[in-house]
Amino acid sequence: MRPSAVHRTRRGDTVSAPSGPAQPAGSAGPSSSGYQFLPPPEHAEIRAAVRQISAGHGITEYAARGRKSAPQTQLWAELADAGFLGVNVPEQFGGGGMGMSELAVVAEGAASVGCPLLLTLVSCAINVEILARHGSAEQQQEWLPKLAAGRKLAFAITEPDAGSNSHQIATTAKPVDPGDPAGDWLISGQKYYISGVDESDAILTVTRTGTDERGRAEMTLFLVPVDADQLTAHRIDVAAQIPDRQFTLFYDDVRVPASAAVGGIGTGFRPLFDGLNPERIASAALCVGIGRYALDAAADYARNRQVWGTPIGAHQGVSHPLAQAKINVELAALALSRAAWLHDNKLDAAEACNMAKAAAADAAVAAVDAAIQAHGGNGLAQEYGLMQLYGMARLLRIAPVSKEMVLNYVAQHTLKLPRSY
Template identity: 55%
Template sequence: MDFRESSEHRDLRATVRAITAEFGPGYYVPRAEAGEPTSELWTRLGAGGFLGINLPEEYGGGGAGLAELAIVCEETAAAGCPQLLLLVSAAISGEMITGFGTEEQKRHFLPRMASGESKVVFAITEPDAGSNTHKLSTVAKRDGSDWIVNGAKYYISGVDEAEAILLVARTGIDETSGRARLSLFLVPTDTPGLEKTPLPVSAKLPEKQFTLHFDDMRLPGSALLGAQDEGFHQVFHGLNPERITGAAVCVGVARHVLAQASAYATTRTVWDAPIAAHQGVSHPLAKARIETDLAALMTSKAAWLHDEDLPAGEASNMAKYAAAEAAGAAVEAAIQTHGGNGLATEYGLLPYWGIARLLRIAPVSREMVLNFVAQHSLGLTRSY
């Protein structure tokens, strides 16, 4: 067993970090405060081939795997510019279009997703369903060769930046279980019958959230991604990558705020000694560093399992849980280290608190991860 990172991965980390460092917190924080997208950085990452690093080479991608995309997610965050839409467009949508798309869909979407010209966001969450995917009420019904869609989604990230939405809708009912049969659709964001309403949130993020309403929205048959009624299984092909890349972003956020807090603690002097000399300051930072490194190991394991086509559900959930908890603890320790300055706009910590806190809830809540581990890892009775 060799834990040394390959030279290719080291070079990838260094290159992504160097590009992102040209932007850094001085670029990210004002945009997060204003709710403005980080388009310039996204374009640079696309031009360098990093947004499509996990996509097939024949469609303009890098031909690498999720391990490499996780590195991109981690290093952009570690340089102070976490990219939430990497989880959505590059990981979920990119993996699912690659895995289930028609040749026409792949050639239309993947090259421009890889170059940064286009984003495809993901719409599954509904007001009355929450984490219970079987209760989705957005319905797509056949009308000749077309589909008619009615329903609503909410907390859909980055719709204003996207060319299309990868929509999960109910297309039938399983006669045996009574559960919904689901299908996936690629929906251009300018489709008639699609209403997009900004959903205000207090967390300071560059990416906006939206509520979507579908009112007799008509889609051509070519909008269907993959096989009809197979969407439930197809969705899980994208959820593990989302969890893994979410974990990688959390690891990067934790690294960034811990570096900032450590620098502050060694230069901030009170009562003739740097505050770093006091264990009340240093121990929370040290504890957060340990938790961050442990989360990074599980994230690497989960990405490796996915890339090797081995069962990755357990590791992906554990990585997401561990990394989100580590990022939360790291930001909390960083804010506390700064004292009152931890809340000052000048020091720019609150946007990182916002994304760390968000990723304890999404893409899967910590409670649902614990439910998964209790049931699948420990064999305990299902609780929901």
């Protein structure tokens, strides 16, 4: 089932509760407006279809590709052909015309059968949302149909000396002719831990193009082709056994036209921040899916594995950690749904997105750890794939934003505490 064939609920509409006995006078029935806890029917349909496609690949393939650092190209292609990876691309560009709520369902659905796709948070979330909101007509016409069809864009912001501190970015872009900012620009610098460069057509690169009146960096986002002259990529050998490869990028006066700037010269923080909430939503969705897969696998193992004639799941030492992990994963899923709903309804979603990402990452790591423990020695066996899944979960606790930076955000913006950094 393609997303374009699914009935769409307009943003702001509510989903009616199932029919049932009339509520007594004065009782609290379903709300007629605002956020609803019942997801739209199309979400269940999308999730079922994504799970069916992804289950044909499953944890065995994911783990094998993780050991070889081989991207999940076939699964990505199948989901793209079915229309799911372009679900949040506007319809006029060949996408599903939906939002981050639906992309979160896609990301979670694939992960929930053991196939988390890291680039959904990069190519489908960050880059689609930035281009749809800030891309020029020409950029949108060139890139959004490609992204809807499953082509990929990498995203480059982090640097060796500027991880979470975007104001310290040292990669610069300077006009070839300072008197003609509408001409070509030269990008110089280094980017670090950039995912999927080898799978992408271009890299949305965050650069410093000036300094504002308060002495802070002015940022510009440029679309840089992966085969651009003077751009080189060196693969980083990471211990986490995940399919997607990581790279260090070197820009040595890479020449791009001014038309490659997304949102205009010097406006980079606005489009950048419009990509951060979708990034957090998609990463939370991957984590929820990872947690659900791990707990389903552990529960199945604990129901069938017997020691001294009793299934190990009958023992609270096994069942309670799994039950607690399940509670935490489902709480994270609620936070994820709320964050995506706020974003899609163009409400302030920053706090909700940060909280959902942190909660989901913690829940995923704890869920996989509990699953490994429930499997005993088999938790380390290659055939179960849990160690490769742990690598992805642990990565998502660090990136794309660390737990510590989320706590800083909540302390400063929610609790109004003094800034600590």
